[in-house]
Amino acid sequence: MKIRVIRRVVESGLPRFLRMPIAALAVVSVLTPALAQTDYKLGGEPVTAAKADPAIVAALSQVSQTRIRQTIEKLVSFGTRSTLSSMATDLPLGQGVTAAADWIYSQFEEISKECGDCLEVKRDTFTNPVAERIPKPTTITNVYAILRGTGAADDKGYGRMYLVTGHYDSRNSDVMDDHGTAPGANDDASGVAVSLECARVLSKLKEKLPASLVFVAVAGEEQGLNGSSHLAKLAKDEGWDLEGVLNNDIVGGNTTPGDTLQRKDVVRVFSEGIPTVATPEQVRRIRALGTADDAPSRELARATADVARTYDKGSNGKLGFAPFLVSRPDRYLRGGDHTSFNREGFAAVRITEWREDYNHQHQNVRMEDDVQYGDLLQYVDFKYVANVARLNAATLATLAASPGIPVDVKVNARKLENGTTLTWKAPAGAAAGLHYELLWRETNAPDWQYLKVIPAAAGSDEVTITVPVSKDNVFFGVRAVDAAGHRGLVAVP
Template identity: 35%
Template sequence: MRNILIAVAAATVAFPAAAHDHHGDPGLEVSEERLRADMDTIVGFGTRHTLSSQTDPERGIGAAVNWALAEFGRIGDACDDCLEVLPVGRIVEADGRRIPQDTLVRNAVAIQRGTERPDEVIIVQAHYDSRVTDPLNGTDDAPGANDDGSGSVMVLEAARILSQRDYPSTIIYALVTGEEQGLYGAGILADWVGEQGMTVKAVLNNDMIGNSCGSDGFCDAEHVRVFSEGLRADSTEELRARQRRFGGENDSPGRNLSRWLNDVAEDYPNGMQVRQIWRTDRMGRGGDQIPFLDRGYPAVRVTVAVEDYEHQHQDLRVEDGITYGDTVDELDWTYLTRASQLNLRALDRLARAPMPPSLDANGIVRTDTVLTWNGVEGASTYVVMARRTNEPEWTQDVAIVNYETSSGTRPITPMTEREHSFVSPLRGDDWIFGIQACGSTPNSCSPFSSAVPGGAFYPLDVDNAD
């Protein structure tokens, strides 16, 4: 139960009851039949190893990427060419480790341009390549059903469903390769997004979302894990010094994106729920969210609640009575469908939500806290919340500032054309403050950004970053 604090500054503040309008829920449109059909096609390429054939028309990574590009094209045909489809890639030079010779790393990408803020993007991605035990084996069969055919079929299904709707922000659907060789495809895509001058609101990296039982027999069909970094990967010595003094260890944009995903899941109590894991990735492991984090973009990894290591990165074989290999028959289709539904619900909200504002909190030598932020395009309402410094989640309502006279609240006068201010009676030493921006449609509120060093949803080298 949230404790409600009504504070009045330059606006009349009210706390309306939360309204969860599930009309038009895109999650309900997810088709297990389509997921299965796409999976059959994908594993039918035999191997999708990054070092496999680029030219064979039926087998290997070249044929697989060509099919994905064609499938994105067919999806675009069904929405009056609403998708821009392109292979984002480059030649990766031999690295002496998992790229033994110069290799083409090619991603299949489809872009659904936003109708109002086309340079503000959400990326949903999965890695398309597969492998067996030896990371350099590009010839043996590597079905890669769960790792990461499961994420790949979800991305295709998301494109089919969401491309039938218009959104203010841009959605990028990406099947990246080179993950098993060193996260190369995601790095190429992250660089390309930066070169296009895009503002990245969120990256949802889905890597293994298709099984519910682990190697030890423990099963959890009710949760996905969401991994998020604490300290920003693009941090600087100056930022770390400021965080030591003012906080921010638990308030990276990725961490707040994780909190937001948990809230989205809780709006659907019968749907897939989120178990937040507050580390960048699994112990000693990595994923395609990392290249985006390295460049300062908000990103999380969505993955199974428990892992089955006998059916991950394994040669196809039976040994001591145990069957190894990442095959279709090991998938939990109900689990994959529910994980896909969660992704579509989150993407739908993110694409309608404005960009999270940057918030500043000044409580130095005072008994209250002055909160200031710059307005963001597409926002009609700002929600300010707080939490005790030792609390994990936003618990304290501070203010709802609404600029629409039709809402019944009195619009405030901005300090400048873009800058707004609000005074909270909460003492700044004891609380961490966050703000989200909401659009004009139901369930269109952004993740929170935190009023701490490094809390803004922008790379640190961007002019309007924290």
């Protein structure tokens, strides 16, 4: 039996100036515009950082620059990791993309042994037919490991899932060159190092997380997102309840000498607005409501920023390292593996260093006019990659520990009123002890500004609440929070 719980903030509790005659209120608006906007805050508090989880703090402290450097050095040592090299028969022993895949698989297995075989290590191997950058049928292998969560229903289902990935293939100036040196230190051995390091530190958590985590290294990115496209389709076909994907691509913090514009305190997080899979009717609704900035991928990006405020503090109390949110799917003229997951309807973001050096991407290793070209190890900042790994690990652990995403979030728009009535239901399979945060922000604000804590309704999975904040003036969202304070992704009406 469902019980509807209604909580109202009555008009008599409004500040006195909001009950003034219209003429008087207009004068207040002219003289003190800040006062005229206080109705946004009624019943709410400013959004602040969540309390840190000691177990997550301990895991982040285990992220190792040394291990990250060793991973990137090893991947560079394979000479070329061109996806096309999987079909070459004359490469030196231990060289090429297949040897790299075998090594990544062995690393996941080693990590699994250290945690009592807690990881399911897998290969997703397929033959890609001839395509624009695939001159003949080519074997492509994605390597991944699953840390099963406590919410997994059975041996076949994994429950809610979050995924982190980087691509282990590389290229030089000629994307069709399957033999030439292509070290790919930054693009994208750095992203693979993040995925492996997240697997290593999160697999050591003493308490299992409710949601499952997937740690991935894909191939075929440089040939056209081939590997990630196959894995994303596999996830869709197998019914993975994949709530978020973090794609790390070029996160090495390029260290070109003399580049004074590089920033080491931020990493860019790109996210799509209108979902790639939106139907015409959904696009019409997004345009009508103005919610292009509230797509699932945008909320995933905001979640990385929310987590950073909790876990990436500098010694001076300010943020030492944080995501810089970019409201577009990717950079100009470029693409990434997150798009493959977007195309299958999953929330996914791309994580990339602040300032790329194109002399050190997609270039043959050479000296030309006293300029060093090539994606070489010497231009990777391992401290920076470690910070990116911590951001990823903290985001994965927080979201996996959360109760999940509220469902059927709706605003009652059937009557004219200056307040707002919202309803929603608990996340599927959520454990007891959760509560909700009703969030809102001004329509031109980039992130959530105010929140109101809403207890879960005893004996019911449905909540209804009315607040004296006009739906015409703000955007609303709802997220579920467990008893320990782990915040889930925001769902918008």
